[in-house]
Amino acid sequence: MSDSIKVTEAASLLGVSPKRVRQLIQEGQLQKASESPVTVSRKEVLSLHASRQSNPTVLRSSAIKKDSTMAILEVIKEMNESHRVQVAELVAEIKAEHQKAILSSEMNQNNLIAEINRLKAENADLAKRRRLFGRK
Numbered sequence: 001m002s003d004s005i006k007v008t009e010a011a012s013l014l015g016v017s018p019k020r021v022r023q024l025i026q027e028g029q030l031q032k033a034s035e036s037p038v039t040v041s042r043k044e045v046l047s048l049h050a051s052r053q054s055n056p057t058v059l060r061s062s063a064i065k066k067d068s069t070m071a072i073l074e075v076i077k078e079m080n081e082s083h084r085v086q087v088a089e090l091v092a093e094i095k096a097e098h099q100k101a102i103l104s105s106e107m108n109q110n111n112l113i114a115e116i117n118r119l120k121a122e123n124a125d126l127a128k129r130r131r132l133f134g135r136k
Contacts, residue, residue: 003042004033010045014052024048 010030011018024030025040029048033039 004039005042005045007038007040010040013045014049 007018007021011021014021021030021040022038025032025038030040030044033041
């Protein structure tokens with residue numbers, strides 16, 4: 001068993017991406033054991049892994065970030081679908097209210113026409129009576 005491991009192996013052990021392992025090297029949390037290929041101390045990786053087990057926030061995995069991003073996108077998608085449903089419901093309500101307003105308006109118009117016709121008939125009847133009694 002070698003004292004140093006490649007970045008990809010370290011990433012696998014830590015549950016992070018190789019890019020994150022390189023960041024850990026730059027941050028000084030891991031020391032390079034060799035340059036080409038880049039390797040790190042197995043002992044340091046295992047120590048970091050152990051500290052991560054006791055404190056999960058020690059490392060931020062790109063996989064976790066991807067999962068979080070996917071979860072956020074899923075929530076946004078659900079919100080968009082929910083929003084579409086709400087908008088459709090509001091449009092249906094507005095259409096229903098508009099239809100009621102149109103029907104009410106038509107009923108008012110029909111009532112007015114009926115009242116006008118009734119008044120015309122009453123006026124014609126009064127005119128007829130005036131002629132019968134000799135008044136103009």
